Amino acid sequence: MPPIRVLVSDDHPVVREGLRSLIARAPDLAWVGEAADGHTLLDAIREVRPDVVLLDLRMPNGGGLAVLRRAAAMERPPRWIVFSSYEEAGQVQAAVEAGVHGYLIKGSDYGTILDAIRAVARGERVLSPSLVGPLFDTLAQQAATRIARESGLDDQDRQVLAAIAGGATTAEIGARLHLSEVTVKRRIQELIERLGVRNRTQAVAEAIRRGWIS
Numbered sequence: 001m002p003p004i005r006v007l008v009s010d011d012h013p014v015v016r017e018g019l020r021s022l023i024a025r026a027p028d029l030a031w032v033g034e035a036a037d038g039h040t041l042l043d044a045i046r047e048v049r050p051d052v053v054l055l056d057l058r059m060p061n062g063g064g065l066a067v068l069r070r071a072a073a074m075e076r077p078p079r080w081i082v083f084s085s086y087e088e089a090g091q092v093q094a095a096v097e098a099g100v101h102g103y104l105i106k107g108s109d110y111g112t113i114l115d116a117i118r119a120v121a122r123g124e125r126v127l128s129p130s131l132v133g134p135l136f137d138t139l140a141q142q143a144a145t146r147i148a149r150e151s152g153l154d155d156q157d158r159q160v161l162a163a164i165a166g167g168a169t170t171a172e173i174g175a176r177l178h179l180s181e182v183t184v185k186r187r188i189q190e191l192i193e194r195l196g197v198r199n200r201t202q203a204v205a206e207a208i209r210r211g212w213i214s
Contacts, residue, residue: 003030004121007050009041009067010034010083011059015106019054019083022110029117037061042070045078052117054083057095068098079120083113092131102126141214153191153212160187162213165204 006029008019016034023031032048035041037060045053057064064082071077081102082095092103101120104113105128116126153161156177163173174184188200195206207213 001028003028004117005030005032005049005051006054006117007033007035007041007044007048007052007078008054008083009036009044009059009064010054010056011036012056015056015083019113022113023117026114029114038063038067041067045071045074049076050078051121052081053078054081054117055100057082057084057086057091065094065098068095068100072099079123081116081120081126089131089137092127103131104128105130157187157191158213160184161191161204161207164188164200165208165213 006023008016008023008031010016010019013036016036020031020034023029032050033044035044039061041053041055041059044050055064055067059067064084068080077099080100081104082092082100083104083106084091085106095103102116102125104116104126108116108128112128119126159177160173163176168176170181170184170188173179174181177184179187188203191207192199192203195203197203197206204213
């Protein structure tokens with residue numbers, strides 16, 4: 001079986017050199033090139049046809065996400081592993097939506113990097129363990145917000161339900177949301193009727209069941 005052809009893109013020479021040395025020591029991998037910016041990377045992909053690209057998201061002349069979108073139109077695009085110091089869940093989600101197959105944090109141990117390259121080349125997907133929790137939390141919050149929006153609830157409705165779930169009184173909810181107690185009572189009654197329940201406790205339980213609040 002031919003070795004997995006790997007291309008590395010990063011604007012830091014030290015990072016590229018370290019990855020080159022690592023890949024060179026693996027008999028089933030082959031270093032086929034490197035790039036320090038977005039334009040060079042696209043040219044290199046067309047020239048050497050790598051199987052897997054280790055991609056830095058923050059590069060000059062076209063960041064990683066821009067490269068991903070442009071490379072999607074290639075006849076045989078490579079498989080992508082982001083190799084980045086950025087751990088924000090939003091950044092990870094954007095990369096996944098743009099088509100990456102793996103996301104590793106810089107500082108991952110050598111074995112993890114090599115195993116990720118092999119897994120992605122096999123068609124699998126990989127993610128640094130430290131990113132799993134924040135990413136799931138972000139996706140869960142987005143799902144809850146979407147479900148609530150589709151249900152007809154607005155942000156204030158969700159805030160009222162969340163406040164009730166936290167044990168807040170009508171007066172405390174009013175102070176927190178800058179509403180009169182009369183308005184809060186009316187909103188709560190409307191929510192109870194909309195949910196088809198008998199009281200605020202059941203309203204909270206139903207809202208949690210439907211994923212509107214957590």
